[in-house]
Amino acid sequence: MSKPKVAFFDFACCEGCQLCAIDLEPEQLLDLVSVVDIVEFREAMSETGDQLDIAFVEGSITRDSDIDRLKKIRERAKLVVALGACSMIAGINALKNFQTKAEYTQAVYPEDPNKYETTTAKAIGEIIQVDAFIPGCPIDTGEFLRVTKNLVLGKTPDIPTYPVCVECKRNENVCVYEKGIQCLGPVIRAGCNARCPSNGGYCFGCRGLIPEPNINSQQDIMQKYGLTYEKMLEKFKLFLQRNQEIFGDDQ
Amino acid sequence: MTKPEILITTKKSILKGLDQAHSTYRIIALTRNQERVIYDYINSSDEIELEYQPTVLSVKKFFFPQDEIILDYTVEGKVTPRIEAENLVLFGVRPCDLNGIKILDEAFAESHGDPNYLSRREKSIVIGIDCQKVCDKDAFCYKVDSNEAKGGFDIMLYDLEDRYVIQVASAKGQKFLERYFETTPGLPSDLEKALAKKKEGFKGLEPFKNLEKFPEIFEKNKDHPVWEEEGSRCLSCGSCIMVCPTCYCFDVADELALNLKKGQRMRRWDACMLSAFAEVAGGENFRPTAKERLHHRIDRKFNFLMAKHGQAVCVGCGRCVRACLADISPKVIAEKITGK
Amino acid sequence: MMQLDLQPKDEKLYLPDPVRIVEIKDFTDKERFFKLEILSGKSLGHQPGQFVQVSVLGIGEAPISISSPPTKDHFFDLCVRAVGNVTNKLHTLKVGDIFHIRGPFGHGFDADIQQRMQGKHLLFIAGGIGYVPLRSLINNVLPEHHRYKKISILYGCRTPKDRMYQDELAEITKMGGNVELFETVDRTDETWKGNVGVITTLVPKVELDPVNTITAICGPPIMYKFVLISLMERNIPKDNIYMSLERRMKCGVGKCGHCQMGGVYVCQSGPVFKYADVEHNEEVF
Structure with missing residues (x-):
């Protein structure tokens, strides 16, 4: 059996998720290339492949001209995997969607606001069909390897549908709310081993919402713990702009 | 003796x-x-x-433990229990x-x-x-x-x-x-x-008056409004179960090494409060709402498992009460159903 | 207080045993028949209606009903619908390949139930893949059909293409005498000349004496409610109705909690339940 052909592509992003994907011990890298054939990798290689088994796509779609390129990747690949928050939920790129185009282009390029083509930031799943995703900002290397293995084995990737609280409790953390910090953990997808709350932070929501979040209850809790409605929305803004339940239809 | x-x-x-x-x-x-x-x-x-x-x-x-390996195996089919x-x-x-x-x-x-x-x-x-x-x-x-x-x-x-x-x-x-x-x-x-x-x-701190009858009482109160009242606030975050000394549900998952030559079967804590817990491969979810899941969890403590073990399966440690951001408490639920 | 049946530790509780595929038949696009040989040479020793935890190393475990009747040899059959990781992987395996099983587990149509059935009219109602668990009992009673008053099998599928065990169904039709088979499909096609409609439309076709009829049902969750209504209309006592239920299972041995239905673990008390025993269990339907 020939090894599945795998390629990496990026759109609007920092390319950090691709770096995480190959942030491997030497033996891990050897094992990885023993099961997949990496044919295109912006960060590591320059070769171009044709038909692909798996296309990992990093970054969000922020230009109309990206749409064609994304659709071509879809045509070439049996499976498209959204790699990281930008690709999966438009990530922090979507912060600009809270402003008008005039506002953000003026803010970033005051000299020449029309210098670059740019528009509403979108997740790739808003444009093409996505078969799997690896959440996070950045992604977790272990999870990337697990998902890759699962796809090679023909198995649905085992991405948790439960929230960060599960992992926080398993790690026996004191709830950050007890320390007076408001956290999005109860409605955000686990799989990061509660990295932020376990290390003195709180959950920013980079892995996106769980499938059935109780947003009303989450909002009640944040307000009960001292946030005004506006401050609470600020917390959701960083990663969850594309969520209609919180922010309504496209701004 | x-x-x-x-x-x-x-x-x-x-x-x-x-x-x-x-x-x-x-x-x-x-x-x-x-x-x-x-x-x-x-x-x-x-x-x-x-x-x-x-x-x-x-x-x-x-x-x-939160996670444990229960089997080691090779792809050739050599399987060993790990205890x-x-x-x-x-x-x-x-x-x-x-x-x-x-x-x-x-x-x-x-x-x-x-x-x-x-x-x-x-x-x-x-x-x-x-x-x-x-x-x-x-x-x-x-x-x-x-x-x-x-x-x-x-x-x-x-x-x-x-x-x-x-x-x-x-x-x-x-x-x-x-x-x-x-x-x-x-x-x-x-x-x-x-x-x-x-x-x-513990002076003045008395048990529920009708504690022994809890299984019977809970069996009769399947339609009590408390399930909706409390269940509607539930985040289905599973915290209550992770911290519970008497919850023992688990999930089982296989994990192959990166070279796909050997692997392990693991079990890890799972929680009946999580939305996917009772979902079967075909997609049917036998307990799709937080209300039903909360009801099931509390019934395990005060109804079915209590009848089986002959004692309340909630031991009153208070861990789930401390962990629940939505302030859902087995004590409050029991009070609402059975009286103080 | 109930008496707890406490057991010493079983070192092999989670250790699966190897089986080899000796025959594969495709029933439909999604359903495939496997005849399996237990490599240890031991008989599976199951009751009709029990299940095994099928184990594909590296993928996982899934509960699958045993579709063959009890035998003394070390062969048995499974019919597997490809719906999840384990079952999809099973469908990629070939004759000669090895996978693993644990079990048999659960409570099937045990000796007491089979004893109750003697001399009675047996009414089997199967929807779709629900035929599989019932087949382990059907094929157990058909060779001895004279010991029963009558055997009626009602089988409903979505389309004619979804009918499984078509050869066996033809054989059953040929048997005649006190054995009858009624089939229906939800949606017809040009090949189909039989009944069209949901399975409950078959129930009135069966001539029966309610108190002397024992029914066994298996099908998709939605089916039970409607079939039970139609059986109640025929005045069949709740004590005479057995249902085989599907739930998620991870351990098969009454620990992991996934299959719990109200107070009962389906993997221990079921998957075969008497309707009278569970009619007040609100998690059944």
Whole structure:
């Protein structure tokens, strides 16, 4: 059996998720290339492949001209995997969607606001069909390897549908709310081993919402713990702009 | 049967004994870890916190860990069960958690003996310390008749200022006691004194009036408005279950090494409060709402499993109450259904 | 208080045993028949209606009903619908390949139930893949059909293409005498000349004496409610109705909690339940 052909592509992003994907011990890298054939990798290689088994796509779609390129990747690949928050939920790129185009282009390029083509930031799943995703900002290397293995084995990737609280409790953390910090953990997808709350932070929501979040209850809790409605929305803004339940239809 | 003899030991002797046992056993006790107090492995009795403070997780994690490998295999088909157990002493376990151990002992042995859990239990010595007061505002052990240990311990200690009155409950406890603790004969009045102090500490804190009838009452209250009231706030975050000393549901997952040549089957804590818990491969979810899941969880504590184990399967430790951001409490639910 | 049945530890509780595929047949696009040989040479020793935890190393475990009747040899059959990771992987395996099983588990159509059935009219109602668990009982009673008053089998599928065990169904039709088979499909095609409609439309076709009829049902969750209504209309006592239910299972041995339905573990008390015993269990339907 020939090894599945795998390629990496990026759109609007920092390319950090691709770096995480190959942030491997030497033996891990050897094992990885023993099961997949990496044919295109912006960060590591320059070769171009044709038909692909798996296309990992990093970054969000922020230009109309990206749409064609994304659709071509879809045509070439049996499976498209959204790699990281930008690709999966438009990530922090979507912060600009809270402003008008005039506002953000003026803010970033005051000299020449029309210098670059740019528009509403979108997740790739808003444009093409996505078969799997690896959440996070950045992604977790272990999870990337697990998902890759699962796809090679023909198995649905085992991405948790439960929230960060599960992992926080398993790690026996004191709830950050007890320390007076408001956290999005109860409605955000686990799989990061509660990295932020376990290390003195709180959950920013980079892995996106769980499938059935109780947003009303989450909002009640944040307000009960001292946030005004506006401050609470600020917390959701960083990663969850594309969520209609919180922010309504496209701004 | 002769009355168990009453023995007395000093706290100093207990701590010294634990240090001596350290060469044969790994010792677990309440200890400070950064900002929190948890049950953890200790190297010296100096690290022990004798004064109880509520922990996030119970001692369940030492017998039924968050994750464990249950099988190792190669792709060629060589499969080996992995059953890891070491000599453990759990020191200073409180009645709520001891009742939790008793319930888990029964659950993991019922019908089919779970080799991983039972092996760890066989190799462990559990030393309980009785509580003389309720530990905080969220604990409600006394409401569910769980402020006294009904089992789950090998040795029980009753606090008598700088001494403990000792009660031994098992042959392995007796052996351990003889080997590591210096004791002197005590008088029945010593135990009475300790118990009187407990009585004083729990004065006015009574169990639910109709606790014994809970399974019946909960069975009759399947349509009580409390399920919707409480369930609508539930985040389905699973925190209550992670911290519960008597929850034992698990998930099983296979993981191959990156080279796909060998692998492991693992089990990890799962939770009936999580949305996907009762979903089958075809997509049907047999408990799709938080309300149904909360109802099921509480029924496990006060209805079905209570009928089976003959005691409330909620031990009133208060951990889920502390963990629930939406302020959902088994105590409040029980009060609403059965009265205070 | 109930008496707890406490058991010593079983070191092999989670250890699966190897089986080899000796025959594969495709029933439909999604359903595939496997004849399996237990490599240890031991007989599976199951009751009709029990299940095994099928184990594909590296993928996972899934509960699958045993579709063959009890035998003394070391062969048995499974019919597997490809719906999840384990079952999809099973469909990629070939004759000669090895996978693993644990079990048999659960409570099937035990000796007492089979004893109750003697001399009675047996009414089997199967929807779709629900035929599979019932087949382990059907094929157990058909060779001895004279010991029963009558055997009626009602089988409903979505389309004619979804009919499984078509050869066996043809054989059953040929048997005649006190054995009858009624089939229906939800949606017809040009090949189909039989009944069209949901399975409950078959129930009135059966001539029966309610108190002397024992029914066994298996099908998709939605089916039970409607079939039970139609059986109640025929005055069949709730005591005479057995249902085989599907739930998620991880351990098969009453620990993991996934299959719990109200107070009962389906993997222990079921998957076969008497309707009278569970009619007040609100998590059944």
